[in-house]
Amino acid sequence: MKSVNYTSSLPSELLEMLNQYAVKLKVPKNRIIENSLKAYFENLKRAEYIRSFKRAACDTNIIDMAEEGLEDYLKILDKP
Numbered sequence: 001m002k003s004v005n006y007t008s009s010l011p012s013e014l015l016e017m018l019n020q021y022a023v024k025l026k027v028p029k030n031r032i033i034e035n036s037l038k039a040y041f042e043n044l045k046r047a048e049y050i051r052s053f054k055r056a057a058c059d060t061n062i063i064d065m066a067e068e069g070l071e072d073y074l075k076i077l078d079k080p
Contacts, residue, residue: 010018022029056062 018029018032021032025032
């Protein structure tokens, strides 16, 4: 993956925590930031899935399609 330089600002408390953990874990600060962003985006993606499933659970058309699909799947399983 190609790296790109950027400039940003952080609250001093966060920057101090970043510095402390970089020293404690013996890893570069950019690696901590990169891993943190990846985890954050994964959490956002997970939250989006949860919201979409909650919306689908209230949609009678989606429920009907899922039940029809399940009936077809069970018929396939019952075949010898």
